[in-house]
Amino acid sequence: MAVVSLPAPQNGSSPTTPVHRVGEQAFDIVADIGDVALFSALTLAWLVRRRTRWSVLIPNFYAIGVMSVPVVAITGTFIGMVLAVQAHSQFAMMGLATRLGSVINISLVKELGPVLAATMLAGRVGSAMSAELGTMRVTEQIDALTALGTNPIHYLVVPRFLACFLLIPLLTLMADFMGVIGGAVVSTQLMMVDSFAYWQHSREYVGGLDLFAGVFKSFFFGAAIALISCHRGFHSKAGAEGVGKAATEAFVYSFIAILFLDFTIGIAWNAVYKAIWPQSAGLL
Template identity: 60%
Template sequence: MASDAASNAPSDARGLGAAVGDSIADLGTMIVELIAGLGDFTLFFGQTLAWLFRRVPSRQLVVTSLYQIGVRSLPVVALTGTFIGMVLAVQSYNQFERFGMENRLGVMINLSMYRELGPVLAATMLAGRVGSAIAAEIGTMRVTEQIDALASMGASPIQHLVVPRLLACFLMIPALTLMAIFMGVAGGAFYCVHVFGVDPYFYFANAQESTGVWDLFYGVTKSVFFGVAIAVISCYRGFHSAAGAEGVGRAATIAFVQAFVVILALDLMLSISLDSLYQLIWPGEVAIG
């Protein structure tokens, strides 16, 4: 019995060592693949920017992308903004009323919509609707070898497929964000005034006094970066789609997830940067109003 235990001990040790070694090897492989993927994405983004400034894409392609990304997304963005404004009113009214500050509800709703909820939620909705559609469309073209056929004819797939969509997202997502902000502000004001009975004069006077052009610039600046991120990530995932229907569906899903994570990370970095910029331009002042 003792000899059996002694003979099993080295094999157990070797098994544990092999498991640890495999785990380290898997971790190393994952890190290498992550770095390689980031490098490939950076190269793709660089090529897109190069084609963007090298040659103006076809007007028809740009107009089509503007319609698909902007006009067709308008109803869902407007509806989302309206309900978000109303939800803000419902969730905040009791707390504000407790301190006799219900007339200042407009300040909180407007600032939230201008700076955070308007840009972030509009971008999230568009990452799901637009980003997934772009990835699926380009992924289908990759699977059916349409991209290879385009390249074989001497045309750049990036110029014809990526640049128009990038321009459309760059232009339309800030515009859609403005629509989401407007509808959120209007929805919150409607609910506060007509449901909770808040005095409209004080509501709008306080809201106007405490929000300004900087707050709108704050949100629109974020939306520009969000739009570029959605376009580039979705196109990249479509270009690298695996074969088959499953590969296209996976590309669309990954495009949305990665775009959503990048939106949140950009939101944090841009908030810090814009607040620092405000303090640099107007030192000593609070970046509200």
């Protein structure tokens, strides 16, 4: 039986077979996940170890929270309007146009509001944080902080983490509110759905737990955005290309994390809900 030999590496370089390349990529992915986990653990350790000054928190709260209100409000409004336009024809064919409010509003408060608010935050804030910290890494400002005796994670990462973690629920509520208003205006004013029936069915099918489910998920989204974006910035490579790549990776990885967390938390939430209220299992 013939033996197939693999090409040997030349000049001390690593093997270039497909199997080796897949192995290297898998190893790099595992190493990156471990590095992010260690970075997150250090951030949480400094969060509880030392109190962060308000003079550092307030500028981050303003840049991350206040400056994100317009884009989140506009996004939420148009999502509600688009849902109303797309769903009305299908519901009207079945004679269920008055139930349009329940579908639009429960979709907004449980899924679309939190996910889109987090996505807008990742695009507007996550990339900016990564680029800012990446520039500080390239220009050795982070090394200068370490030389001066200041922990860079406590000084740079913790305030950004707190701003994202604490303010994204408020941005989620803003997106929910604007989406509900946008959907109601289009449904009742353009599609001529009865206003009383629209809000009556919304009240019957959308409860406080549905709103809490979306806000609860947003805490995890904000934490993931802050940790991933700051980690990419801290490990940015030299040059403008490295900073740009770090900003791009921050948004892409944050978006993947948002979708993954939305899926896993949704499954866990439904399991807990069914365990507490078994009679509602068929309604989820």
